[in-house]
Every structure is written in structure tokens, then in C-alpha cells.
Amino acid sequence: MNSINTSYELDHIEMRQVYANTLLHLAQQNPDIIGLEADLMSAITTNKIIKEIPNQLINCGIMEANMIGVAAGLSLTGKIPYLHTFGQFATRRAYDQLFVSCNYAKLNIKILGSDAGVTAEHNGGTHMVFEDLALTRIIPGATVIEVSDASMLRNLLTQVEKIYGFHYMRTIRKNAVKLYNSDETFEIGKGKVLRDGNDITIIATGIMVAEALQASDMLEAKNINAAVIDLFTLKPIDRELIIHYAEKTNHIVTAENHNIIGGLGSAVAEVLSEHRPTKMKRIGINEQFGQVGKTDYLKEVYGLTKEHIYLQCLEQLDINK
Amino acid sequence: MPSSLEELQHLSDKIRLYTLKELENLGFGHYGGSLSIVETLAVLYGGMMKYDPISPKWEERDYFILSKGHGGPALYATLFIKGFFDETFLYSLNKNGTKLPSHPDRLKTPGVDMTTGSLGQGISVATGVALSHKLSNKPNYTFAIVGDGELNEGQCWEAFQFASHHKLSRLIVFIDDNKKQLDGLTKDIIDPIDFGPKFKAFGFYTLKVNGSSVGEIYHAVEKAKTQSDKPVAIILDTIKGQGVPYLEQLESNHHIRPSEQDHQAITTAIKELELRTGVKA
Numbered sequence: 001m002n003s004i005n006t007s008y009e010l011d012h013i014e015m016r017q018v019y020a021n022t023l024l025h026l027a028q029q030n031p032d033i034i035g036l037e038a039d040l041m042s043a044i045t046t047n048k049i050i051k052e053i054p055n056q057l058i059n060c061g062i063m064e065a066n067m068i069g070v071a072a073g074l075s076l077t078g079k080i081p082y083l084h085t086f087g088q089f090a091t092r093r094a095y096d097q098l099f100v101s102c103n104y105a106k107l108n109i110k111i112l113g114s115d116a117g118v119t120a121e122h123n124g125g126t127h128m129v130f131e132d133l134a135l136t137r138i139i140p141g142a143t144v145i146e147v148s149d150a151s152m153l154r155n156l157l158t159q160v161e162k163i164y165g166f167h168y169m170r171t172i173r174k175n176a177v178k179l180y181n182s183d184e185t186f187e188i189g190k191g192k193v194l195r196d197g198n199d200i201t202i203i204a205t206g207i208m209v210a211e212a213l214q215a216s217d218m219l220e221a222k223n224i225n226a227a228v229i230d231l232f233t234l235k236p237i238d239r240e241l242i243i244h245y246a247e248k249t250n251h252i253v254t255a256e257n258h259n260i261i262g263g264l265g266s267a268v269a270e271v272l273s274e275h276r277p278t279k280m281k282r283i284g285i286n287e288q289f290g291q292v293g294k295t296d297y298l299k300e301v302y303g304l305t306k307e308h309i310y311l312q313c314l315e316q317l318d319i320n321k
Numbered sequence: 322m323p324s325s326l327e328e329l330q331h332l333s334d335k336i337r338l339y340t341l342k343e344l345e346n347l348g349f350g351h352y353g354g355s356l357s358i359v360e361t362l363a364v365l366y367g368g369m370m371k372y373d374p375i376s377p378k379w380e381e382r383d384y385f386i387l388s389k390g391h392g393g394p395a396l397y398a399t400l401f402i403k404g405f406f407d408e409t410f411l412y413s414l415n416k417n418g419t420k421l422p423s424h425p426d427r428l429k430t431p432g433v434d435m436t437t438g439s440l441g442q443g444i445s446v447a448t449g450v451a452l453s454h455k456l457s458n459k460p461n462y463t464f465a466i467v468g469d470g471e472l473n474e475g476q477c478w479e480a481f482q483f484a485s486h487h488k489l490s491r492l493i494v495f496i497d498d499n500k501k502q503l504d505g506l507t508k509d510i511i512d513p514i515d516f517g518p519k520f521k522a523f524g525f526y527t528l529k530v531n532g533s534s535v536g537e538i539y540h541a542v543e544k545a546k547t548q549s550d551k552p553v554a555i556i557l558d559t560i561k562g563q564g565v566p567y568l569e570q571l572e573s574n575h576h577i578r579p580s581e582q583d584h585q586a587i588t589t590a591i592k593e594l595e596l597r598t599g600v601k602a
Contacts, residue, residue: 034453034456060483061479061482061483063476063483065441065442066448066476069443069444069446069449069476069480070445070449070452070483072435072449073435073445073449073450073451073452073453074452076427076435076449076450076453078453079453079456096439096442097439097442097445100438100442101436101439101445101446104436105435
């Protein structure tokens, strides 16, 4: 069990600042690290890196396909590219480049896809990515992560420097709810059990982890003991943990700021249907595109709230509301 | 450095011979676009490029990326002749379990620097390699061959803008202007109009040569290496199926599954090349 913050308050630091600060720190220690941007430096605040170490951050212009090829070329020659763009550009727009030049060619490339799901807010449907985890998850050998808070992002960005391979990391850009202490450790491929429980398990990622914890508080008031897991690594997935909690609680609900096809809900269902068939519900985007709106509004629209998780858990347990 | 242009011509003939033997052994393949890059490969692997067949990953080598990956058979013939692997390996082209797939794979074949085949991607990777060397102040050259049909792909033009902006003067791009793509003539599908002014407008040091002349290609690369502020485009005026008159005249020669008549003509070409190169049948 992990000790976590239960105030559910936003961290003082934005996720983009965490990315830029961590990348700057790593790049200052290792001249082989090269940051790549496609005209979104100021959106993610990496322009501070260009000021400090101009040779280690390349603004590739608005050409995502070429940027991914450049990353492959840098990796071929021993560099470690950290590439950022909005998630839909990194995946939907340049998918064959991601597939062939990065992964089929087995190169060492770290990608941060920002503005996860509804947090793209007023960029709307064209920029709202509910598919990036699905698209990256089906690539053989890819590691796929959705970070849930600042401590995790900092930790994982640092870890992946030393792990050869393709890492896709999804994040929001602004402030995330603070969940973990700054000295928390994370193991890629291992979920974090944030709360134990016997009646039902809520497995969540990203912004839905804080919602899941609050839903479990609401359930507690009804004497329902819900476990909450932050399954930040979608691939490789933590089979043992999922099966263990399916056996322990017999009911699983997943919650993700992503399409339920191909994302967390699918990934958990794949494990359970093969190893421990368990009745489950998948909360997430279902057959819908994005749209403009504030995050709180969009969470209501798509059912990404603690109330919705709470109600779905009750329904799953066949308990009258 | 080759001691003479005759040596380059000899190497070119050998590459053409083994490209044909390799494809004939399989019975089908990308004849047209493999044959049109033979002379260029002869110039690169005959002295213009630094490489080591014993140590293909040697860090001081020049990089070669065949962005038009379907020309793989010609590259494989070249790598065989230069000692990266043996003749049995060469004839495994596209056989089940092979390490020589239609399109080059850096994880399978010694001497292949990058996996290509999805058009437009190799040239972006080449710009990344050239940028990397520039950032590290290393003298390695990066050579890439793109197809004229491949230049339909928008990604190529992204890469050219990038190379030009970053003044990647040690990136030398060959454009195999063989006038045909899979479905027919480039001018009938997407008319390239004139590559020369396009590359000049993109900020490239641009040269145009007869792509069937090892001498002209050789001198163009020599000239390219003397300048230091722009990436280089060498437009190769070539013929799809180059060097085998019968195949040059074949209307559809991108991917061929030779008929009996085709086989006879190709066999005749192989015999002529064996005589010319002194390679025994």
C-alpha cells in the first residue's frame, strides 16, 4: 500500500513545468539527450531549455512526421531523443512513422503526448485525443504509460533515460492533483495500489485516479469497501495485480480519460477474460469525438466524474442508489 | 578512392549482374527501381563512402539510407560484392525466414543502416543522422537515395526544409529520377515538372547528372563535398530498368514477375554482364 495525499488538491507545479525542468536537468547531465518539439515549445515550456543548452533542444517546426524520423536518426547515432507534441499529432497524425521508423526499426525514443483527452479543453475535437493509448498499445514492444501526477512524471522521465526502447507517455499539461510524495518510487509495469478494499476494485489512470479515490470515499459512506489502483503502465500490463484484485473483490470498474476501446478498459478486460473472467464496467469515452469546453464541463459530458464512478460501482454491485 | 573510373564501371556492372541474378533466383521483384540506382551504389561503395564490412557499425563510417527501400536488391548485391555477407546469403532474398527482405531492415542485414520501405520516412531519418553528426561535430557523411515517385510523399519535403534550415551540408541526397512510378510515368501521375528548381528553392546545392554515368556521379559527389553550407541534392537522370535495354523498354517495370520471354532477355543480359565482368556463371 502506498501512502498518498488525500486532500485531492492540485499540485502547485504544472505538468509541463515538470517535463521541461526534468528534461533540462537530464540533458545537462547527459549531452546525448536531445529534446524535440514541433512548434509547441512554449506550450510545454521547453523554451527554457533552448536558452540554457541550445544544441539539445531542436524545434522541428510543424512537421510531426519528419520530427519522428529525425528522432529515429538521432537514436541510430546513439542520441536519446525526448520528443514532445500534442498526443494526437504524435500518434494519429504520424502513426506510420511511429510504427516503422521508431518501433519496427527498434530505436530508443521517448515520446511525451500532452493534453490527454478532455484536458485539451478549448482546442476541441480536432485536438482531443482519446485514441493515443490504443494506437501505441498495439505496437509490438512499445511501453505505454499514462502519468497521474507530477512526482510520477518526474520519476518516469528519469527512469526511461536508462531503458532502451520506445516509451510513449501521456500527460495533461496543467496542474494535476497531487497524489504521491516527491520521494515515491514507481516501477514500470507495476500498478500502484492506492487503497485496499474487499468489495470492488476501481482501476484508473491519469486524471481519473483522483476521481476514483473520491468515488471510493463516497462508497465508504455506504459501507462499500472499494480498492483503488493507479494502473499507470498500460503496457506491459500488471497481470498479477489485476487478477489478484479480481479474485479478491470479484468486481472491477475501470476509469479512463480515453476511448474505452483499446485503452485501459480494454487492456484490463483482455487480462481478465483470459485469466479470471470477472464482471466489469468500463468508464471512459464511448463512440464519441471530442469537443470544446472546460475540463470540468467535459468530464460531466463524458461521465468522467467521481459521481459517475460511484454510480457505476453501485450498479455493478446491484445496490440501489 | 577508386584507382580509376574503369574500376567503378566494373563494380557497377557487377552490381547489375548480381542484382539480376538475385532477382532471377527468386523469380520476381522490384527490377526497375533497383537497376536505376546501380551506378550510384557503385560510386558510393566504390570509394566515395567510408564503411567497413567487417565492422558494419563502425562509428566513423558514413551512413547510407536507401529511402526508396524497394531498391533493396541492388543494395544487397552491392553489400555482397563488398564482403558484408556471402553469395548464399544474397540468394536468400525474400525466401521464408530470410535476412534479406524486399525492403531493407537494419535489424536483419549487415550493412543496412536503416529500415526503410514506407516511402518518405528514410529521408527524415537521414536528416536526423546528419543533424546528430553535426551536433557532435563529427565528420561523417550521410547519403540517401530517394525515388522520384517517392517525392510524391509530403514527408520528403518536410525533411528537405529541415535539412536546409539546419544547413546539413554533410547530407547528400540522390534523387533517382527514373521517370516512372508503380502505376506509370511520373509526369502522368503527379508531374514533378522539374526537380532542379524545386531543390534550389528549398535551399539545396543542386546538381544534375546522367545517372548511368559513374564518372558524372563521381564528379558530382566530389563537387558536393567541397561546399559546406547547404545540403546537397544530386538529381540522377536515370531510366527505370537501367542497363538492361529489354527492361528499360518494358512499359510496366516497377515490379516484375518475368514471363518466359522476359526470362530469356534477362538471361541474355546476365550472360553479357558475366562476360564483361569476368564473373563465371
